[in-house]
Amino acid sequence: QTVVTQEPSVTVSPGGTVTLTCASNTGAVTNDHHPNWFQQKSGQPPRALIYSTSNTLSWTPARFSGSLIGGTAALTLSPVQPDDEADYYCLLFYGGVWVFGGGTKLTV
Amino acid sequence: DVYLAESGGGLVQPGGSLRLSCAASGFTFTRYWMTWVRRAPGKGLEWLANINRDGSDDFYVDSVKGRFTIARDNAKNLVFLQMNSLRVEDTATYYCARSGSPWSEGAYWGQGTLVSVSS
Numbered sequence: 001q002t003v004v005t006q007e008p009s010v011t012v013s014p015g016g017t018v019t020l021t022c023a024s025n026t027g028a029v030t031n032d033h034h035p036n037w038f039q040q041k042s043g044q045p046p047r048a049l050i051y052s053t054s055n056t057l058s059w060t061p062a063r064f065s066g067s068l069i070g071g072t073a074a075l076t077l078s079p080v081q082p083d084d085e086a087d088y089y090c091l092l093f094y095g096g097v098w099v100f101g102g103g104t105k106l107t108v
Numbered sequence: 109d110v111y112l113a114e115s116g117g118g119l120v121q122p123g124g125s126l127r128l129s130c131a132a133s134g135f136t137f138t139r140y141w142m143t144w145v146r147r148a149p150g151k152g153l154e155w156l157a158n159i160n161r162d163g164s165d166d167f168y169v170d171s172v173k174g175r176f177t178i179a180r181d182n183a184k185n186l187v188f189l190q191m192n193s194l195r196v197e198d199t200a201t202y203y204c205a206r207s208g209s210p211w212s213e214g215a216y217w218g219q220g221t222l223v224s225v226s227s
Contacts, residue, residue: 001170034211038153045203045219046145046153051212089153091213096167098213100145103152 002026004092006101012108017078020104021069022090028071029092035073036091037066039084040103046089050075082108110134110216112204117221120194124225128189130204130218138162141207142180142187143214146200146223154200158213159187194225 003025012018022035029035037050048057050066053073063084065076073090085108090101116128130142143158157178159166166178177190187204201220208215 034213036211036213038214040147040153045217046205046214047217048208048212048215051209051215055209055212057208057212057215087152091153091155093211093213097169098143098155098158099169100153100155 002094002099004090004099004101006088006090006104008102009105009107012077012080012106014082014108015079017076018080018106019069020075020077020088020090020106022073022075022092022101023071024092026094029068029073031068033073033092033094035066035068036098037064037073037075038089038091039086040089041086077106080108084108110206112206112216112218114202114204114218114221117202117223119224119226121227122194122196122225124194125190125192126194126223128191128202128204128221128223130187130189132185132187132204132206135206137185138182141213142178143205143207144176144178144187144189144202145205145214146198146202147220148197148200151200155213156202157189158207191223194223196225199223199225 038046040046054066144156205214206216
């Protein structure tokens with residue numbers, strides 16, 4: 001069974017920098033997994049932030065960026081704003097199906 | 109503007125069936141893959157299934173394979189999720205989503221519809 005793992009919770013101060021990671025139990029995350037990142041706030045649908053590792057959507061704030069770091073997918077926020085407090089999910093591609101990570105609750 | 113509206117959620121008994129619909133507007137429906145995702149209470153997002161542009165190919169997560177079927181009606185800009193043999197653990201808010209650029213899985217989302225499976 002494919003399992004995608006994220007930090008359950010992370011706390012950061014306003015104005016700081018935080019990197020959330022996304023790991024796969026099948027091995028290193030690569031560009032072939034086409035990592036997507038989403039933000040979800042309470043009572044709202046998810047909002048896409050990043051696709052295919054590092055590509056942003058037209059509405060993605062410039063303080064959000066995606067990359068691969070040490071065999072994981074990474075989402076970096078800098079500088080963090082109070083409004084960034086939310087749940088963050090990565091989504092990885094496995095040859096036809098996609099799998100979400102368990103999500104990271106970001107507290108600012 | 110892209111608009112997705114899910115409907116069809118409700119209360120159903122274990123073992124029952126439900127068909128969710130997602131009405132799409134504001135874009136050329138036939139150009140995009142469509143996806144269903146859910147979020148159970150107190151849990152994270154779960155990708156369920158997607159379907160290609162002409163409905164000829166689809167993919168499912170193992171937990172719903174054989175019970176759920178995704179389909180689309182390109183003439184009416186609708187995507188469906190037929191859910192059979194429902195279980196208590198299928199209780200969740202179900203979202204439909206539209207792909208974006210290649211490998212952008214879920215660029216746009218509906219507001220979701222709530223499915224409760226309980227006796």
